[in-house]
Amino acid sequence: MVLIAILIININVLYLLKRLSKYIKKLNIKKKTTIKDIANVLNISPAAVSKALHDDSRISDKTKKAVKQVAKNLNYQPNHLASALRKGKSKLVGVIVPRTNSNFFSSVIQNIEEVLNKEGYNIIITQSNESYKKECNNIDTLLFTQVDGIIASMANETVNLEYFEKVKSKGIPLILFDRGENDLNVDYIGINDYDSSHVIIEHLVNQGCKRIAHIGGYKHTRIFNNRIRGYNDALKKHNLPLDAELLIESNLSIKDGREKMTQLLHLKNKPDAVYVASDYAALGALQVLNENNIKMPEDIALVGFGDEPFTAMVTPTLTSINQHSAEIGKQAAKTFLSHAKNKVVKQSLNKIILNAKLIIRDSSDKRP
Amino acid sequence: MVLIAILIININVLYLLKRLSKYIKKLNIKKKTTIKDIANVLNISPAAVSKALHDDSRISDKTKKAVKQVAKNLNYQPNHLASALRKGKSKLVGVIVPRTNSNFFSSVIQNIEEVLNKEGYNIIITQSNESYKKECNNIDTLLFTQVDGIIASMANETVNLEYFEKVKSKGIPLILFDRGENDLNVDYIGINDYDSSHVIIEHLVNQGCKRIAHIGGYKHTRIFNNRIRGYNDALKKHNLPLDAELLIESNLSIKDGREKMTQLLHLKNKPDAVYVASDYAALGALQVLNENNIKMPEDIALVGFGDEPFTAMVTPTLTSINQHSAEIGKQAAKTFLSHAKNKVVKQSLNKIILNAKLIIRDSSDKRP
DNA sequence: TACTACTGCTTAAACGTTTAAGCATATTGT
């Protein structure tokens, strides 16, 4: 009996709470103004309001003015979800980068944003942290959010392209930049890595270097493979010997840069120049050289890749390759837009390759 | 007549094009599978499918299994827009930062993302580039996208808080971190800037410094004001004289750091230590000191703020304050979640102040 | 005058999902 009493009380309490919550809701929730509210005020149909707001030619200027005035007064904010649902376009573009904490990627992102915002698109930025698994999650997240397209730079780890195929198979435009893949039949914007290696080697040769090492990325990543090929071919071109012990693959972190540089210093026949495929790894190398009192560029000339701001901050300042991040971002955005605009017609693929620029600094500049 | 003929032809062409495009659409557009498709396959109602997918207790296990199987087979991806519209929640959270290209902000973002993803939220990152105008645009953009909340760190430029008030007035949770404002009655997560100054001054005094300068931020920004107050009070506490020419306001860019340091070097009575309110400005100062062959820490001890990775990369390595970016990000996300969960009840404000940590490096460490 | 065309709106359906309400049928307690 007591139990039942408690039960009944409980039920009553629950009931009261439910009513209360409904009541409170009614009190608190300042319903956002909708197109319908505007329609009611002006005694016209919601459809007319929608058209007026979009400057449809079939609506009189008088009505348009009135609608816009009322919209302003009521502090109307269009519900993007509703229009996106109706139109089948979210006006969102997903961006996936290994990390935002790099000048290159953050600059690319900024430029993508700039171009796309002008066309009414917003971007959702996600980071893969160089992890394939995180990258897959990001893709799922973006698809779930109904993005109209994805612009991505792949994680170092990524080899399996299944997930990117998934994007393509959904008919969602996919644009890769910097870290792309040959096998994937998608648009791509990047710099000419092969040529960049040539420019670097040429510069080092001009400085009188004869034994040039390369701390490169993993060969399975297209861009790093291209840099390695460029390194090899450029050495040949200048009649310099290819020495296997001078070519090292690395994950290109600061730490690994330190280790690989140390490795090079333990060679019997040390290099007189080191070309590192990333500024971060180059920084590690620079630290090791400084710690060992090896003079740059006299004893060893050092060149990085990416022109991160810190290359101008370290001692000595670090020669590096500028990757035209702004241009890459803009082109990536424009490529997406060209897809978005004519959805039906199957376009030819865009492969945009920009020429990078060598920024010569103290770490490799032997001029007096 | 000819004109009319052309007109008619044109109309015909237009008509044909229209039909053609419809036809092509029918051919190409692989309609995404919806809840309805699943319902049709199993001969149950869409409502049942929705419930099955959400593990509603009123649906039999058998049906649930069947639904999930069919969903998988048809490669079903829930339409987030539709559910968001219906439920009145977008499950999106907007994040506004001055820039992503800083270790502090990118780390905060990463941690916000981590916490929110677990709860089914996605984040939209926008950058203000320290511009008030861009910040307003970002807010509009985010409101338009129907975000469920906004987590922001204000631009240096921002003084007028009208736009942030707009967010609050829409009933959308607003959480500020790092760069907050006293006047704004919102949740805030940051470090104890006042105490941080104390810790720095104490450290410098312990190193034997007696004439400590401060290159600070603009006073109207709360955090920089606090650092300045801390600096003043700490000097008093250690019976060191307050010298107006040793306290300089700056926009804290690298370039301005250079200028302000140069300014300090031109004083008749030079400081023996400089505490800079940002690592970037401290870097500028460090460059100037190096260029003038002034030894750190012997001649002048230098301390930055933020513990950016490059502080460990420069020569000499730079003493700095670690701001607990990870913790700030996590707390900001959690604060938002607590708002999101009980929407109705007006919560008390969260003001979370973390204690920062001094990382002592070569630029100020006089121990042998 | 009689038609066509244009103007300026309205109606109603649609986008894909969720959810309150309802309705059989089966199960349980007394």
Add this chain to the structure above:
DNA sequence: ACAATATGCTTAAACGTTTAAGCAGTAGTA
């Protein structure tokens, strides 16, 4: 045996917008 409850679904409306189709009324044309 009969009401009460539980189970497992269906129906229908709703979220806020867009848009194709349609319909008066006016203007233009032959």
